[in-house]
Amino acid sequence: MKQILGLDLGTSALKGLLFDEGGNLLASADSAYPLDTPQAGYSEQNPNHWQKAAEIVMTKLLDLRPDMKDALVGISFSGQMHSLVLLDDANQVIRPAILWNDVRTTKECQEIMATFGDQLLAITKNVALEGFTLPKIRWVQKNEPANWEKVAHVMLPKDYLAFWLTGQYSMDYSDAAGTLLLDVEEKVWSAAILKQFDIDEAVLPTLHESAGLVGKIVPELQLKFGFTQEVAIFAGGADNACAALGAGIIKEGLAMASIGTSGVFLSYEADETVDYQGKLHLFNHSVKDKLYGMGVTLAAGNSLSWFRDTFAPEEDFATLLADVGTVAAGSDGLLFTPYIVGERTPYSDAKIRGSFIGIDTHHRLRHFGRAVLEGITFSLKDSQQIMADTTGRHFKQIVSVGGGAKNPDWLQMQADIFDAEILTLTTEQGPGMGAAMLAAIGAGLFPDAESCAEVFVHYDKHIMPDPQQVAKYAKIYEIYQDVYPQTAPICHRLLTEE
Template sequence: MGNKHYFIGIDIGAGSLTTTVIDLQGQVVGSASAELTTHSPHAGWSEQDPHDWWHALCGTARQALAQGSLAADQIGAVALSAGAHTPVLVDAAGQVIRPAILWSDTRSRLEAAELKENHGSEIFGIARNVPAPTWTQPQLLWLARHEPDALARTKRLYVAKDWLRAQLTDTWETDHTEAAGTLLYDVQRRQWSDRLCAMIGLDPALLPPLVAVTDVVGQVTTAAAAATGLAVGTPVVCGSSDTSIETYGAGAVALGTGAVKLATAATITMVNAEPGPTASVIHYPFCVPDHWYAIGATNSCASAHRWLRDTFFSGNGMTGAQAFQAMDRDAASVPAGAGGLLFHPYLQGERTPYWDPLLRGDFLGITFAHERRHFVRALYEGVAFSLYDVLQALEAQGKAMTEARIIGGGSHSATWRQIVADVLGISIAMPRITDASFGAALVAAVGAGAFPDLPTAAERTVAFVAHHEPDPRQHQRYLDMHAIYRDAARALFDINHRLSAISPR
């Protein structure tokens, strides 16, 4: 590889794009991020302009190289990751037809319900998942009904990271994890499903060829090099979806391990040998060959944290970061249980285990004794309680989790990390680097031949900076509180639906 001892990972997150450069020891030598704007022109819509991703990549690639004092010809390979099942529709001239619909978009609620009612068991049998507004299949059905001209003009369907990678290579392909994320993929045959396409009237010819996560799919073109500062001919590796890549990049490669992510949404992933038998959680092929992972999510985590900050803690001359720090000190000052205050983080509906976009958030049990600090503690604990719901759904697949890596912006709070360990009752380890772009850079290194395989690359480069063991007494106390949390959530289902009928989101 000559002097090409550095590798770039690029990740499209919900709020920003990050480019990270690592060396062969897994040390970050350069990193840069650029904010992304999510548009919501109608209630329940969440969209981004793919051109914003490209603009962000061009800027952050140059910044990351400059930060590491690296020449472009020192880069051995590039790989990408992004949120799964985010469709980008392209016409015959290669132009993007409309904004990309994100996983958090709920406009296809009726289409998802219709597909589930009419074909639910058949879809699960083929795709090992069931329709919900987060998937590409119901989103495309919505487009067929409400924007038929857009689909009629479509000649190629990409998902987010593949479209962005195509700006580097002028090629068209995706990996099997991303394919599974569209709900148009036959997991047993490992190919696109004509039957799932037929359910929504989609021509399978619009779907890309399938390759392995670590395959080199092309090289940086002359035009892309001029725009990004990368060298012409730099190998570009396929990459995969962010949950797969960040779970891998956190070092969770062994069966029964996984990752807890405290980000815009909160998720738990568990690495398994095969997809589970039930539809209560999502199943994907893992980036590590011959492995799968199950994932469950609570819709609102950092987004709820930010809402609390902006609504109740901003002002007094504090910046956003200072307000978060003050909130964290407040949460740490309150004993477990938040003085009997509960928080259901359903500010944007809920996914696992309820899959109900009409649920609403609440603080329950407020008294005159509660201060602002109790509300922060209750928010930390409420997200953890929702994650316990996710863990129970994952373990209902017949596999137990005893340890997890913790990642995402919320993982920087030692208080929140300990709450998660105590509520879940499992050991928690925080990797030195938690961004998905790090895992993507490792994938690039494996694709370029710097490591023999993905597990070896993780073993040699992933390090940990914090460990948290669950306190048995606190865990039992939280189990008692979670029983109340769960019963209250269920008791409010009908109330939430009636409120949504009166005042839609």
């Protein structure tokens, strides 16, 4: 049976998932690499570490499954979005990659929006934020002009692996959309943006569909790994686009709530004319010719980790949350806003900070724990609300992945707060499975994403909303929405006084 490999290049590690064409996970392996923070607000990595990690992962998988040498037909990727990789004309890394979570580019974002904001939004469907690639390019142009002079190739992290494997410069549309250089509707590099910001199109890679063929593995690597046949390399996708594919978010009426360190509320966009006017991110999907909308909560799981580490460091999460089901919806009058590192959606406010509102003498750890879970979910509902207000849609089903899918009480909260049936995955493999699915589609094992998802994606739990709790949470959510405008001026003043 033919095999496909998905390589997921994350912020802290690279994970490889080997599947057969029946959607069965045969083996997995990972390899970590360091994150460098040379000064406050900076976040960088050495792309060579990604390559070494990929070599380690592929070697581990070959040790686990020697038949991979004969059966592997395709490799594809998911990768951290936005992070800037620069190569010179000898294909050497010029400087460490500036990562998606690097926030040094506030001035560049302000400059971009002040001089070209309306045009940028019309072309890319997004506004300039610190995470995106274009502000990072502007920072290098202004602060490291000697390095910018050396630039012959601009790419994103997963595309560096594709280059290593094939010798070809490539980028798929889902990742290109996150650079702020792509005309999202026309699916070409925007000549207007490149001209405005003095970027030569020659430094940008060839654009592909996510399941598009980049090339075949170079002979020296085929020999090194011992593959007995040519292995096709496919472009892959942005991590969120691949996670959506791996969760089956490929049809209208279905959304995904993903709770990791940050949180994402993501929906498949059947209407190609949808325009959120920058209130949400709108990107090309890893599914051919489709889009997805996305809102981000900066501190989702991070809020829960902070709460545990601060108030119950000796307890694991299961113990910490064991009693939250005994607390009524609304945590007996206690609200939490998860703005502990600022917020992205819907406020895009780096200076807002979190709050517990309504603390009373009868509140105990279980009340605070439930309030944290509710606050994270309310924050994700903000994105759901923007989608509903903009498109008139009501999601009947939402797939919960990540930390939010691990606690039954939290799953019920999601059903009640989102007012939708919550689904969980039978086996949750994250973006890496979406990458493997792209390899399977690209290799011709499936004609399209829909037929591939029928084989790879299976749902486990189905949690229905409780109408009484839905009504109660709707009233509490209205109060939650009042917290930001009331506390933002205070938080801004507090930070000014630091």
